Amino acid sequence: MAKMPQAPRRPKPRMSHLTWLSLRLIDFVIDATRRADGTLNRGVLSLLDPPVPAISTPWCGVATRDLVIDRALRLRARLFHPATGAAAGAPPLPVIVFFHGGGFAFFSAASLAFDVACRRLARSACAAVLSVDYRRSPEHRFPAPYDDGLAALRFLDDAKNHPVPLDVSRCFLAGDSAGANIAHHVARRYASDAALRKHNVRLAGLIAIQPFFGAEGRTPSELRLDGVAPVVSIARTDWMWRAFLPPCADRTHEAANFTSPDAAAGLDSAAFPPVLLAVGGYDPLQDLQRRYGEMLRSKGKDVRVVEYPDAIHRFYTIPMFDDARDLMIRIAEFVAMCCCGGGG
Secondary structure (H helix, E strand, O other), rough: OOOOOOOOOOOOOOOOOHHHHHHHHHHHHHHHEEEEOOOOHHHHHHHHHOOOOOOOEOOOEEEEEEEEEEEEOEEEEEEEEEHHHHHHOOEEEEEEEEEEEOOOOOOOOOOOOHHHHHHHHHHHHHOEEEEEOOOOOOOOOOOHHHHHHHHHHHHHHHHHHOOOOOEEEEEEEEOOOOOHHHHHHOOOOOOOOOOHHHOOOOOOEEEOOOOOOOOOOOOOOHHHHOOOOOOOOOHHHHHHHHHOOOOOOOOOOOOOOOOHHHHHHOOOOOOOOEEEEEEEEEOOOOOHHHHHHHHHHHHOOOOOEEEEEEEOHHHHOOOOHHHHHHHHHHHHHHHHHHOOOOHH
């Protein structure tokens, strides 16, 4: 049997030894807790990824608190807001509904990396960030996290649920990796739901940081960077799709394949918002990310792509990277632009 041709590999990305070791630790956490039968060792994962508490006292200018989104589902979220947003007479803050990465299965809104990232996002964008602790696979497969995203929008729709003044007519969906996949599918479900659009929440923009999509067959970037770039590998992503998709489904499924006919609902609606798409040159998922942006443009959507040639997957969670700081600036500019009505 002929071997599949291998794309030439790039040299490893440049970073400090400490950063490289930290990223390899993430790889270890993921590999040590996922099982070949598609299950996950949550007990070990909870030890390797301990939650950090919410802090009501402002730290670095941002306060946090945990909220219950849906008691029946035991669905929670962590709210981050600039300290000035809670002051008497402060104007309502725009809201960024955030979905963390982790292949639909790993990490949480209380994981240290995402707590720090959301804190930086709230401070940079001068916005409240509602980080949704969505249900994870393999215990909760498709479409559980998408349903949880819509539940978060319904929660925000009622002003009685707002602990600080929020302007939900300036609402953004955001996420990285699998979280960006969730943000996309929540956006298109919102856009296709006429009843939901009659409520107070209005989507102003979608921030997709290195979204996780899939397709049957390997892309050139997957082959070129497998074993070279940290965090993402073919073996890990294969496991993640098997754990998340319905039994017997492959990556032609609407959750993975954004060109699937079942994934088209909402994309032709004017309610589908402008998109800021971040792509990294050392991310094995980059080819599909660019195709995603091209697909949205073919639907007439406003898509702004920011490319970081030397960036690895999840680079934005590492504050010492210059690209991570630049992306926060780009997101703040995108939020400001869309809030001023310049997103269409």
